[in-house]
Structure formats: C-alpha cells, structure tokens
Amino acid sequence: xxxxxxxxxxxxxxxxxxxxxxxxxxxxxxxxxxxxxxxxxxxxxxxxxxxxxxxxxxxxxxxxxxxxxxxxxxxxxxxxxxxxxxxxxxxxxxxxxxxxxxxxxxxxxxxxxxxxxxxxxxxxxxxxxxxxxxxxxxxxxxxxxxxxxxxxxxxxxxxxxxxxxxxxxxxxxxxxxxxxxxxxxxxxxxxxxxxxxxxxxxxxxxxxxxxxxxxxxxxxxxxxxxxxxxxxxxxxxxxxxxxxxxxxxxxxxxxxxxxxxx
Amino acid sequence: xxxxxxxxxxxxxxxxxxxxxxxxxxxxxxxxxxxxxxxxxxxxxxxxxxxxxxxxxxxxxxxxxxxxxxxxxxxxxxxxxxxxxxxxxxxxxxxxxxxxxxxxxxxxxxxxxxxxxxxxxxxxxxxxxxxxxxxxxxxxxxxxxxxxxxxxxxxxxxxxxxxxxxxxxxxxxxxxxxxxxxxxxxxxxxxxxxxxxxxxxxxxxxxxxxxxxxxxxxxxxxxxxxxxxxxxxxxxxxxxxxxxxxxxxxxxxxxxxxxxxxxxxxxxxxxxxxxxxxxxxxxxxxxxxxxxxxxxxxxxxxxxxxxxxxxxxxxxxxxxxxxxxxxxx
Ligand SMILES: Nc1ncnc2c1ncn2[C@@H]1O[C@H](COP(=O)(O)OP(=O)(O)OP(=O)(O)O)[C@@H](O)[C@H]1O
Ligand SMILES: [Mg+2]
Numbered sequence: 239x240x241x242x243x244x245x246x247x248x249x250x251x252x253x254x255x256x257x258x259x260x261x262x263x264x265x266x267x268x269x270x271x272x273x274x275x276x277x278x279x280x281x282x283x284x285x286x287x288x289x290x291x292x293x294x295x296x297x298x299x300x301x302x303x304x305x306x307x308x309x310x311x312x313x314x315x316x317x318x319x320x321x322x323x324x325x326x327x328x329x330x331x332x333x334x335x336x337x338x339x340x341x342x343x344x345x346x347x348x349x350x351x352x353x354x355x356x357x358x359x360x361x362x363x364x365x366x367x368x369x370x371x372x373x374x375x376x377x378x379x380x381x382x383x384x385x386x387x388x389x390x391x392x393x394x395x396x397x398x399x400x401x402x403x404x405x406x407x408x409x410x411x412x413x414x415x416x417x418x419x420x421x422x423x424x425x426x427x428x429x430x431x432x433x434x435x436x437x438x439x440x441x442x443x444x445x446x447x448x449x450x451x452x453x454x455x456x457x458x459x460x461x462x463x464x465x466x467x468x469x470x471x472x473x474x475x476x477x478x479x480x481x482x483x484x485x486x487x488x489x490x491x492x493x494x495x496x497x498x499x500x
Numbered sequence: 501x502x503x504x505x506x507x508x509x510x511x512x513x514x515x516x517x518x519x520x521x522x523x524x525x526x527x528x529x530x531x532x533x534x535x536x537x538x539x540x541x542x543x544x545x546x547x548x549x550x551x552x553x554x555x556x557x558x559x560x561x562x563x564x565x566x567x568x569x570x571x572x573x574x575x576x577x578x579x580x581x582x583x584x585x586x587x588x589x590x591x592x593x594x595x596x597x598x599x600x601x602x603x604x605x606x607x608x609x610x611x612x613x614x615x616x617x618x619x620x621x622x623x624x625x626x627x628x629x630x631x632x633x634x635x636x637x638x639x640x641x642x643x644x645x646x647x648x649x650x651x652x653x654x655x656x657x658x659x660x661x662x663x664x665x666x667x668x669x670x671x672x673x674x675x676x677x678x679x680x681x682x683x684x685x686x687x688x689x690x691x692x693x694x695x696x697x698x699x700x701x702x703x704x705x706x707x708x709x710x711x712x713x714x715x716x717x718x719x720x721x722x723x724x725x726x727x728x729x730x731x732x733x734x735x736x737x738x739x740x741x742x743x744x745x746x747x748x749x750x751x752x753x754x755x756x757x758x759x760x761x762x763x764x765x766x767x768x769x770x771x772x773x774x775x776x777x778x779x780x781x782x783x784x785x786x787x788x789x790x791x792x793x794x795x796x797x798x799x800x801x802x803x804x805x806x807x808x809x810x811x812x813x814x815x816x817x818x819x820x821x822x823x824x825x826x827x828x829x
Contacts, residue, residue, distance in 0.1 A: 240608065247605040255593050258634075325589035329650075332553050333606040334578040500556050 244335030248343025270306040289462040300454040301423035304447035311389035314348025315397025337496040348390030385446035388485030395492040442484040449477035506531040512561035521547040523713035534691040536704030544713040545694040582656030592636040607654035621649035728792035731769030735787040743782040
C-alpha cells in the first residue's frame with residue numbers, strides 16, 4: 239500500500255513537470271510531425287505501393303507513432319540525470335519509500351508522458367492526410383503503453399547509471415538513432431542485407447513498431463511487411479511478448495540500479 | 501551497544517580514492533540532544549551525515565540510528581530521519597506548495613495533518629503569499645528557507661541540519677532556531693547539526709570538532725571553552741610582528757595571529773593588561789579582554805576561526821550559484 243502511494247507520488251511529480259514544460263511538449267512533437275508532413279502528403283505519391291493497398295504514407299504512419307513513443311520514453315531518463323544535477327534526487331533517495339517504488343514510479347511517469355505524446359500524434363494525423371480506423375484505439379493505446387513502459391524503463395535505467403548531463407546526451411544519441419533506423423520505422427525490414435537483418439531483429443523496438451503497424455494496417459497487409467524469424471512471421475501477440483520480456487528485464491535493471499544508488 | 505543512544509557510530513571510515521574523508525570516527529548521541537559537528541571546510545562533516553542518512557555507504561565501520569543499521573536496515577533508518585542538505589535539493593520547476601506536498605506524501609504525513617503542518621512551516625520561513633510560485637523564481641535565501649521548511653515538515657525523530665542557516669538573514673535564523681528548539685522540547689527531536697556560526701554552535705548540548713576526517717574533541721561547549729583556560733586577550737599594535745616576538749620572548753606567551761589581531765590566553769587577564777601596557781615596547785593601538793568563546797576553541801584546535809569558515813562557506817555558496825547560472829545558459 240505504501241509502495242503504491244510512493245509510486246503514485248513519483249509518477250505525479252513527473253507528470254506535473256511535464257505539464258509545466260509546454261515547450262518540451264511542443265518541440266518533441268515537432269520532429270515526428272515533420273516526418274508526417276514530408277512522408278504523409280509530400281513524398282508518398284512518388285514512392286509507389288509497398289504492399290497491396292499500402293502506400294508509403296500508410297506504411298510510415300505507424301512507424302512515426304512508434305518513433306514518437308520511443309523518443310519520449312527514452313528521454314525520460316534525462317529526468318534522473320537532471321534531478322541528480324539539481325540535487326532533488328537526494329530528497330527522493332533519502333525518503334522512506336522503497337527504491338523499487340521510485341524506479342517503478344519513474345518508469346510509469348515516463349511511459350505515461352510517451353503515451354500522451356503518441357496520442358497527440360494520433361490526434362494530429364488527420365490534419366496531415368493520414369487516417370486510421372478509430373475502432374483499433376482500445377487495442378492500440380495499451381500496445382503503445384506497453385512499448386512505452388519497456389523503453390522508459392531502459393531510459394530510466396541508463397539515466398540512473400550515467401551521472402553527467404553530457405555523457406547522458408552522448409549515450410542517448412548513440413543508442414537512439416540506430417534503434418530508430420534499424421527498427422522498420424522508415425523501410426520494410428524484409429529483404430535486408432544480412433548484417434542489417436541481424437541488427438534489426440535483435441532490436442526490441444522492431445517488435446514494438448511491428449505490433450503497432452499490424453494494428454493500424456490490419457493483419458493482412460502487415461503480414462506482407464512483417465518480421466519473419468526462421469521462416470515464421472511474428473503475430474502481434476508474439477511481438478508483444480518480446481517487448482514485454484525486454485521491458486521486464488529493463489524494469490528489473492532500473493530497480494536494481496536505484497537500489498544501489500549512492 | 502547500549503539501547504539508549506539514538507545515534508551510535510563506531511570506527512566509521514569513508515575513503516574516496518586515496519583520501520579518507522571520514523577516518524575512524526566513533527561517537528554516540530543521546531535522544532533529544534542537540535549535537536553539533538564543527539570543523540573546517542572539507543573536514544568530513546557532510547560525508548559523515550551522508551553516511552548516517554544512507555545516501556552513501558561507509559568503507560568500513562558501523563553506525564546505528566534509533567537502533568537500525570544504516571547499511572542493512574536502510575528503510576527503517578530513512579523512516580526516522582529528516583534532513584536539510586547543505587546543497588540545494590528542491591525541484592525548482594514546482595511551486596513551494598508542490599515541493600512540500602511531495603515531501604508530505606513520501607513521508608506519509610497523514611492527510612489530516614498535512615495542510616496544518618504545511619501552513620505552519622511555510623508561515624515560519626516564507627512569505628506565505630508566494631506559496632504558489634514556482635521555486636525557480638525565488639531568491640537564494642527564500643529557496644534556503646523553503647528547504648528548511650521542508651526538512652521540518654514531517655517531525656522526524658532525528659533531524660540532520662547541514663549548515664542550515666547558510667545565507668539567511670538574522671531574523672530568519674532566530675525564528676528558525678525558535679522552531680527547532682520548540683520541536684526538540686515538544687517532540688524530543690534529536691538534532692544533528694553542522695554549522696560555521698558560533699552562536700548556533702552554542703545551542704548544542706555537545707560539540708564534536710572534526711578535522712581531516714577525525715574527531716579531535718567532543719564535549720559540552722562549557723568544557724570545550726574550559727580547554728582554552730583563562731581569559732582571552734586580543735590586541736592590535738603599530739607593529740604586530742614585533743609585538744608577537746616580544747610576547748614570546750618576554751612573557752613566554754604563544755600568541756595566535758589572525759585578521760590583524762594578536763590574541764592569546766592568559767590565566768588572570770585583568771591583572772596582566774596593566775603589566776602589558778607598561779612593559780610592551782611596541783605601541784598598543786587597542787586591547788580587549790574577554791572570556792573564551794567556541795571560536796577560540798576552534799582556533800586552538802584547528803588553526804582556523806569559525807568566523808572565517810562562515811565567510812568561506814558563504815563565498816563557496818556564491819561561487820556555486822554562479823557556476824550553476826552559467827551552466828544553465
Ligand atoms: N564524492 C566525492 N568524491 C571524492 N571526494 C569527495 C567526495 N565527497 C567529498 N569528498 C572529499 O571529502 C572531504 C570531506 O568533504 P565533506 O563534504 O564531508 O566536508 P565538509 O566537512 O562537509 O566541508 P564543508 O564545511 O565545506 O561543507 C573533502 O576533502 C572532499 O573533497
Ligand atoms: Mg559540508
């Protein structure tokens with residue numbers, strides 16, 4: 239009970255800060271929205287069909303959602319570095335709430351913010367000529383949240399390990415761009431050269447993006463673009479299992495990391 | 501270890517690389533006591549506090565708070581302590597109220613008490629009207645006061661105050677001390693204090709003096725002052741150098757020299773002054789006699805004056821805030 243209360247308190251503060259920082263909200267949406275403009279209406283005519291009924295704009299939209307969730311979740315770790323820099327982390331670490339609850343609250347906070355950002359992309363999408371069936375929302379939002387939790391946990395874990403602002407920024411860039419580009423956000427992941435194929439398939443983000451894409455496009459066309467491992471095409475459930483397994487690992491690491499903070 | 505001590509420290513050591521910031525420290529604190537830890541900058545005071553409040557692990561040695569081990573029972577230790585850190589630790593993006601609210605929640609202050617306590621501490625240290633302002637817009641002193649308010653909010657068993665009044669105006673310092681002393685009286689709170697202000701150190705029931713990571717004295721302020729013995733005479737002359745040599749050679753006195761003042765201790769000061777005025781070749785500009793203060797004790801033990809340390813700490817604070825400003829740009 240105490241722990242739940244602690245998780246809530248940590249979560250609430252992160253959301254409050256997010257809400258105060260409208261500039262961050264807008265700037266972190268700018269990048270994905272730019273992609274939507276360029277690929278959604280601008281480029282898609284010249285790219286042809288990627289699968290039956292799927293032009294480039296349709297293809298990339300779920301990827302952009304995934305990317306938004308990824309970037310926001312990942313950056314949630316910066317709040318830990320920031321708190322350390324400004325001393326607030328001490329207030330948290332010396333408080334009588336368990337470190338497990340701190341890590342959980344932080345992860346959920348980051349994931350909630352990522353979900354909000356992802357949802358904003360969904361809201362803005364029609365403005366850029368991208369549509370999706372509304373009836374998938376009850377499935378899509380939980381899937382986005384699961385992906386967000388897994389990646390937030392990773393962000394929080396890294397944020398709690400890396401002590402300086404500069405180093406954190408460097409590591410984030412070093413990890414984030416490959417994870418975006420090698421995840422099938424921008425191109426279908428079948429028929430890739432071997433080295434790329436391997437990297438794509440060990441990238442957990444790939445499975446998150448694939449599950450979102452299968453939901454948005456429907457199973458039929460998505461299957462043609464889907465991920466195959468040893469001849470087996472991944473279903474949404476299998477994708478999500480991989481994401482969840484990765485998420486559990488990261489949450490455990492984040493909890494351990496907070497537990498051993500000095 | 502006896503049960504009656506609220507803080508119990510045995511052979512505590514903390515090493516950073518090859519520097520022993522805390523070097524084999526042993527002491528204990530009684531429940532309800534005001535315990536002052538004094539020492540020059542870098543003596544290891546903050547490090548000691550960090551270890552006691554579970555923020556940092558000792559390299560070796562042992563410490564108990566309220567009977568709980570600071571390494572193996574961190575949860576229980578955190579439950580019974582409160583802290584005012586030397587360095588800033590507020591969330592500057594939140595308002596004053598939100599900062600206090602976060603604290604009340606993580607410290608499990610019952611909802612029925614929360615509003616009342618918040619108002620009480622805020623009114624003591626803060627312009628109450630600014631409670632809904634974002635902390636970033638506060639002045640340095642206001643932030644410090646908010647930090648104090650937060651530390652007092654949950655009425656802990658043991659309250660660690662690491663240079664709590666650094667950079668505060670005298671009125672606020674007085675009000676704060678009233679509150680702290682009140683808390684000690686009504687709730688039996690144990691206060692563990694570091695300070696560079698002599699008048700604050702006088703509030704302590706016992707004082708430990710730390711230097712280079714080791715305790716070099718531990719006793720009540722009265723006994724410590726007794727260590728200096730006799731009276732303190734300070735004088736300034738036209739040639740302090742020469743006057744000191746004279747004192748050494750003629751009267752066999754070992755004077756300290758600090759900030760344009762020659763000072764020394766002497767058994768019967770009021771009788772010695774006429775002798776000195778008649779006897780000293782160097783012309784005396786001023787002379788004064790007083791009972792020894794903690795400042796004299798500190799000077800004798802560490803070779804620094806407390807007053808300098810206070811100035812130095814304040815200077816450090818300014819430099820730090822400047823650095824922070826630059827980084828933020
Ligand atoms: N994280 C750290 N890494 C390395 N050295 C450290 C660290 N923290 C403290 N020290 C060193 O330990 C020594 C004691 O520092 P500490 O902060 O405990 O001093 P202090 O008595 O609180 O001084 P002040 O009056 O300036 O606050 C100093 O020499 C300091 O440089
Ligand atoms: Mg200190």
